[in-house]
Amino acid sequence: MTSLPGINALVDVVLMDGEAYQSRVEDISGKRLTVAAPFGVSSVDVPKVGASMELAWVAGDRRQAVDVKLVELSREQPPRWSLEAVGSTRLQTRRNYVRGGGGEWVEVTLKGTTYQGKVIDLSEGGVRCRMLEDRFDRDDRVEIRVLLDETPITLSGTVLFVRRDPENATYDVIITYETSEGVGRAIRGYVLRREMEERRRNRESVANAG
Template sequence: MTDGEELPGPRSVIDVQVADRDDLLVAFVPEDQPGDGVLVVTVAQDCTGRRIRVPVGDQVELVWSTRSGPRARTAEVLEVVLDGEPTWRLQLVSGTRSAQRRGAVRAEVGLPVVLADGGRTVTGTSLDLSETGLRGRWPVEAGWPAVLDRVTVTLQLTDGSSISGPAEVRRGFPVTDGRLEASLVFLDWPERAQDQVRGRVFERLRHLARRGDL
């Protein structure tokens, strides 16, 4: 099954938990899957975008989002494939169970960000981003937005799509060009929206790693 409940579906962002490591590791699920209890995922990356090494035969824990909450399965590394984007071939060795995802990872990501509050809207740019919130800059209009304001945030992604949801303005301060630099915390965003943001963050980390900037 690839409905998300028993296995992470294609293009899912998954957390990978490895013995003796407590940091956040993330992998992606490609479209093409062999089936028969084998799952292919990209080799997991840490928060700097660096891929980690797990020997063949070792086990990892996979955690992903579903409508009923995070789910997890244990898998054994069967093979490390280095052609193209490096991937693991994993043999699933446990059933599916409830789980808890680990903390958020943040990266410098510049995207158009629209804040809205009733009839008011203002467009700015993000400075960094995670699935729990963002930091950015916006023009200030008659004292709005201000710290503790509740707004609707719309992120314009590079593929032309967008993500919207409620947020609260935190830790704002004016900068020299007359704009407000502020941190926003996302409020009760669904898991799918958080996964979209998490995927964009790790896409940026991969790009920085390829350039040698991490």
């Protein structure tokens, strides 16, 4: 298992909305780290005690990450956050976008006709979905509508690839798009929340099995 960052290490604190803020480790005791209140977090965005988030840092030439829980907010000056590591550290892959999710209903509109499918995975740069109709070809311009945590997201995109699976009568369609900062943040936050929830369920499953 990779160790946690040491005192004075520069870290990123990633909140549940997917936004990352710079900080520094001030103290460490076991699995509990005290960090300087992350730079740039407004008072209204400060999470409540018990909130889940992610801590990321660079060790050597690799970026590491660990899930953490906020256990205390100090009122001293300068303010500090006390975070408890949950689970093991992991290597954080460097992708252009964080991909995740899956199972959400998606509507894809082509030339005025709307077709329903299900999301396989998505990111702020594209979505891979499974459709029942063979209606899409590379470079088709489409409109996408997907519901994320009760929030509808509508995007204009371009079909990048279609993989036909005749045996199952389904078609995997990859659609790329560009997002505004607000929409990109919403998708990124949703994907990270789904990822954290899945890891929490896995930990609980292992604990219950034991």
